[in-house]
Amino acid sequence: xxxxxxxxxxxxxxxxxxxxxxxxLTGKAMEGLHKAFVSISGLRIGVSFPLHTENDxxxxxxxxxxxxxxxxxxxxxGMSHLDDYLDISEFQPTPAEHRFQNVRRVQxxxxxxxxRRRIMRNLNVSEEEALKIYPDSKKQILRxxxxxxxxxxxxxxxxxxxxxxxxxxxRHADGDFGSxxxxxxxxxxxx
Numbered sequence: 001x002x003x004x005x006x007x008x009x010x011x012x013x014x015x016x017x018x019x020x021x022x023x024x025l026t027g028k029a030m031e032g033l034h035k036a037f038v039s040i041s042g043l044r045i046g047v048s049f050p051l052h053t054e055n056d057x058x059x060x061x062x063x064x065x066x067x068x069x070x071x072x073x074x075x076x077x078g079m080s081h082l083d084d085y086l087d088i089s090e091f092q093p094t095p096a097e098h099r100f101q102n103v104r105r106v107q108x109x110x111x112x113x114x115x116r117r118r119i120m121r122n123l124n125v126s127e128e129e130a131l132k133i134y135p136d137s138k139k140q141i142l143r144x145x146x147x148x149x150x151x152x153x154x155x156x157x158x159x160x161x162x163x164x165x166x167x168x169x170x171r172h173a174d175g176d177f178g179s180x181x182x183x184x185x186x187x188x189x190x191x
Contacts, residue, residue, distance in 0.1 A: 003044065004172075004189050006067040008074075009089040012059030022059045023160075025085055027147035029061055030161070030180060034149070036076040037179050043069050046188035047181030048103045049145065052165060057145040063181065064188040067091055099168040100187035105180060106162045108142045 012025045026049070037043055045065035051058030063070060070091045115138075116130040125133070146160040161180065168190050175186030 003066060003174075004046070004064045005094055006065065006070055006091045007094055007189070008063045008070050008091045010061040010063070011087045011089075013085055013087060014059075020085075022057050023146055023148045025082075026057050026059060026061060027149045027161070028082055029086060030147050031149050032082065033061075033063075033073075033181060034179050036073055037181060040072055040076060043073060044177060045069050045073060045181050046103065046177050046183065046186060048101065048165070048188050048190070049163060052145045052163070054143070055145060057147050057163060062188075064094070094189050095191045098189045098191040099170060100172050101168055101190040102166040102173065102185065102187050103182055104164050104184050105178070105182045106142060106144060106164045108160075108162060112136045112139050
């Protein structure tokens with residue numbers, strides 16, 4: 001498949017993993033990638049986390065895309081401040097034999113007050129009515145791997161970006177990738 005013909009690995013160095021942890025360092029790398037994805041128009045790059053477990057995002061980011069898109073991304077200096085913590089490989093051709101996987105962001109509804117404000121705004125109801133619709137008991141706790149980012153737009157620190165990897169799939173699904181290289185529908189090669 002031409003669109004995902006190449007890949008590049010970004011690996012958090014082992015010493016840095018033990019000192020700072022995968023969610024933080026993977027998040028710092030993802031912040032740099034996010035800025036590059038937003039600033040370079042037309043990139044079609046998907047992201048996966050090959051070493052993720054049920055509770056840990058792992059210290060390995062894999063970028064999937066056309067060689068020309070990976071080349072354009074490599075010229076962006078968004079992660080140069082992390083050189084002491086990351087090992088960034090050269091591009092490699094995607095193995096001919098592989099399956100596919102969807103890697104998507106999952107957003108938690110862990111703040112009932114925020115959900116109720118949205119209900120009040122969207123349904124034009126009172127706070128009491130919103131509390132009946134969405135009580136505190138509906139708080140959702142996700143048990144998925146995540147990375148931590150700081151929001152440039154809101155100034156919020158240490159936001160958890162939860163990531164879900166589907167089971168291996170036999171077919172590719174096309175779709176768009178968002179500003180973190182994740183997609184609700186598109187798949188990336190799994191190998």
